[in-house]
Amino acid sequence: MFKILVVDDNANARKFLTAVLNAENFQxxxxxxxxxxxxxxxxxxxxxAVLDVMMPEIDGYELVELLREAGSMLPVLMxxxxxxxxxxxQGFISGADDYMTKPVDAEEMVLRIRALLRxxxxxxxxxxxxxxxxxxxxxxxxxxxxxxxELPQKEFLLLYKLLSSPGQIFTRIQLMDEIWGMDTxxxxxxxxVHIGRLRKRFEGWPEFELxxxxxxxxxxxxxx
Numbered sequence: 001m002f003k004i005l006v007v008d009d010n011a012n013a014r015k016f017l018t019a020v021l022n023a024e025n026f027q028x029x030x031x032x033x034x035x036x037x038x039x040x041x042x043x044x045x046x047x048x049a050v051l052d053v054m055m056p057e058i059d060g061y062e063l064v065e066l067l068r069e070a071g072s073m074l075p076v077l078m079x080x081x082x083x084x085x086x087x088x089x090q091g092f093i094s095g096a097d098d099y100m101t102k103p104v105d106a107e108e109m110v111l112r113i114r115a116l117l118r119x120x121x122x123x124x125x126x127x128x129x130x131x132x133x134x135x136x137x138x139x140x141x142x143x144x145x146x147x148x149x150e151l152p153q154k155e156f157l158l159l160y161k162l163l164s165s166p167g168q169i170f171t172r173i174q175l176m177d178e179i180w181g182m183d184t185x186x187x188x189x190x191x192x193v194h195i196g197r198l199r200k201r202f203e204g205w206p207e208f209e210l211x212x213x214x215x216x217x218x219x220x221x222x223x224x
Contacts, residue, residue: 007033008052009054018084048074097116118134128164137160163208
């Protein structure tokens, strides 16, 4: 079960976020401000943080900056009443992974959280081994058949995601949200183009196959 840290100085906001996340089977830890959040992170293993921006003691921007300066790669979703483009930019500059404005749509928030968690899992795994084929996340390379294929970032992440969950069907929208980000201006057809490139690159490699599932999306099949 994933554990989410909710940081907000408003008690009603904390209760709302906690109720939404608990309903989605997330475990929730709460803090009233950035100082309490840092204390909580010293004692709790947390998978993601949902932060308000305007808080006493240490605000959301400063909290994320402190985490990044300390080397923490904890996924962070900022949730704030500050709606100007400059506020969003400041959130990303400080080190946040995503930003939503209040009042939040609960369903969209959960989707964004799940996307952030999936991307975090992809990054933490680092390697996938399929027989004699190795996908190396650190170098964006696929090694096998006496060659090393260095892929463009999006192609590698797409292949890595599909092979991280072999047999699981992903829609083009899911793949777009996770790999290109929910705010991308590219359309879902981008996934189709990248799948085509990957199939051409690895045509004849017997260890895996990228399959289309009509009306649904794509899946990877491991054959070793």
